[in-house]
Amino acid sequence: MAKLIHAKEHDIGGLFVKRVLPHMEKKMIGPFIFFDHMGPSQFDAGQGINVRPHPHIGLSTLTYLFEGSILHRDSLGNNLEINPGDINWMTAGKGIVHSERETFETRSKPHRINGLQCWLALPESFAEIEPSFIHIKKEQLPVYIYEDVMIRLIAGDAYSMSSPVKTYSPLFYLDVAAGQGSKVERPNKHQEAAIYCIQGSVEVGGITMEENQFAILDPEDDIHFKTSGRVILLGGEKFETPPHIHWNFVAYSKDRLEQARDDWSQGRFPVVPGDNKEHIPLPEKGVK
Numbered sequence: 001m002a003k004l005i006h007a008k009e010h011d012i013g014g015l016f017v018k019r020v021l022p023h024m025e026k027k028m029i030g031p032f033i034f035f036d037h038m039g040p041s042q043f044d045a046g047q048g049i050n051v052r053p054h055p056h057i058g059l060s061t062l063t064y065l066f067e068g069s070i071l072h073r074d075s076l077g078n079n080l081e082i083n084p085g086d087i088n089w090m091t092a093g094k095g096i097v098h099s100e101r102e103t104f105e106t107r108s109k110p111h112r113i114n115g116l117q118c119w120l121a122l123p124e125s126f127a128e129i130e131p132s133f134i135h136i137k138k139e140q141l142p143v144y145i146y147e148d149v150m151i152r153l154i155a156g157d158a159y160s161m162s163s164p165v166k167t168y169s170p171l172f173y174l175d176v177a178a179g180q181g182s183k184v185e186r187p188n189k190h191q192e193a194a195i196y197c198i199q200g201s202v203e204v205g206g207i208t209m210e211e212n213q214f215a216i217l218d219p220e221d222d223i224h225f226k227t228s229g230r231v232i233l234l235g236g237e238k239f240e241t242p243p244h245i246h247w248n249f250v251a252y253s254k255d256r257l258e259q260a261r262d263d264w265s266q267g268r269f270p271v272v273p274g275d276n277k278e279h280i281p282l283p284e285k286g287v288k
Contacts, residue, residue, distance in 0.1 A: 200229015
């Protein structure tokens with residue numbers, strides 16, 4: 001039977017998000033160790049997303065938008081705008097710094113933002129790899145259409161499709177839009193899985209889900225659309241040894257987390273070219 005997990009609201013750089021993972025009842029779903037729904041939010045001219053430079057280690061970040069745009073900059077020198085349907089996939093490895101802001105054209109007029117950001121923990125054998133970044137346009141992503149169902153594979157492998165995004169453990173991340181009465185089979189039954197309802201109403205595993213609800217799935221929990229709608233399906237191979245998570249850092253030892261804290265406080269992380277005038281300070285609370 002599916003199990004609902006309730007999100008908590010947080011403020012990140014002037015943007016309110018619904019945060020599902022990590023959760024006290026379930027730390028990870030496959031490699032997914034962090035799951036935020038940004039918005040939907042409306043901004044006036046002169047306001048918007050303003051996430052200052054901050055560091056990461058031991059994870060990959062995945063940004064996927066439904067509405068709006070975000071300007072990504074990082075310490076590798078990448079500087080580009082992500083639009084709905086595209087993918088920003090940034091692998092921190094041993095350490096990277098990035099900011100999330102907006103272009104002048106976006107911020108200078110009223111605009112909206114609505115999208116998802118996930119962190120995926122790197123397996124221990126890849127935790128200290130060199131950082132990297134890839135931007136995938138929506139036209140490059142596999143799409144499967146049958147009857148009244150459309151499925152886009154964002155990352156990983158599912159339904160005999162493979163995403164061009166390079167991942168470091170078996171996983172799937174899917175955007176599904178379907179008409180009322182449609183049935184979608186739960187993918188990759190041997191892996192952990194969850195569902196997030198973006199729009200409409202679906203029945204899964206004996207429960208009815210509405211917009212902005214998240215549920216953990218059992219292997220036989222197929223998805224039935226009670227109304228036309230849109231959902232995200234995600235999951236992957238279970239991590240037998242879950243890593244630690246502290247602030248923006250993921251690592252397999254608390255000593256490594258403390259080292260990352262010290263590196264950020266002492267300015268040993270690389271800087272973001274063109275965006276190095278400010279940064280998010282280290283939280284006072286240390287690793288527990």
